[in-house]
Amino acid sequence: MQIKLTPPPHPNPQPLTAGTTLLVLFFFIESDKIASSLHSLQKFVPTEYASYTQEHYQFAGKKIIIQESIESYGAVVWPGATALCQYLEEHSEELNLQDAKILEIGAGPGLVSIVASILGAQVTATDLPDVLGNLQYNLLKNTLECTAHLPEVKELVWGKDLDQNFPKSTFYYDYILASDVVYHHYFLDKLLTTMVYLSQPGTVVLWANKFRFSTDYEFLGKFKQNFDTTLLAEYPESSVKLFKGILKWD
Numbered sequence: 001m002q003i004k005l006t007p008p009p010h011p012n013p014q015p016l017t018a019g020t021t022l023l024v025l026f027f028f029i030e031s032d033k034i035a036s037s038l039h040s041l042q043k044f045v046p047t048e049y050a051s052y053t054q055e056h057y058q059f060a061g062k063k064i065i066i067q068e069s070i071e072s073y074g075a076v077v078w079p080g081a082t083a084l085c086q087y088l089e090e091h092s093e094e095l096n097l098q099d100a101k102i103l104e105i106g107a108g109p110g111l112v113s114i115v116a117s118i119l120g121a122q123v124t125a126t127d128l129p130d131v132l133g134n135l136q137y138n139l140l141k142n143t144l145e146c147t148a149h150l151p152e153v154k155e156l157v158w159g160k161d162l163d164q165n166f167p168k169s170t171f172y173y174d175y176i177l178a179s180d181v182v183y184h185h186y187f188l189d190k191l192l193t194t195m196v197y198l199s200q201p202g203t204v205v206l207w208a209n210k211f212r213f214s215t216d217y218e219f220l221g222k223f224k225q226n227f228d229t230t231l232l233a234e235y236p237e238s239s240v241k242l243f244k245g246i247l248k249w250d
Contacts, residue, residue, distance in 0.1 A: 046133035059085045060118040064142050066109050074108045074131035079238040080180035080208040085115040092119045100174040106181040110138040122149040126156035159190030162197045179208045182219045205245035
């Protein structure tokens, strides 16, 4: 037998007032406007993976929802990203992020770029073509109408057409951000070339990485040959190290 429980009526039911009705109407109008803006600004189409999950993060006083998929390295938030976000949040005034020009290499699903944007920076998030759709979706969803500068999304293939797509006369960045871009792949030399190319006098590279393989330490050695390097933080629980690099000018 099923028993249907009916909640008791409110002791003092209040009819909707004109003000309440207008507030509800305003909420739906604003929601529609944001959805319309998201659609119009979304220039890249997210890759159709079999499954996506919605992962929740909290940084810079904001709840951030990231659409992720385990079907792509570029659609997952890795430990280096959360470590870098934590560092940016804790040192935002020291780093003077307000209105700073930032480029993120290998932005993936975009958490670091979102946090940098919330902290007031002018962000360009870059990655490979198949990653850009989900990256842009996450950026727009979490920054539209709540950050001073709407982050930009650009394709960046490490070591390819850098002077054409990022001419030094036009593009200058205060910070280059990178997290967990070093792992077991065959493009480490091109990654280093890209970091060097994007660095100009005054540019600071902030690179966070979980160290897993001997090749990670080999890359660190080459990084130190090109950049004056400082270890800013270590996160033993995730084996992440965070480095600051300033290009050596001979």
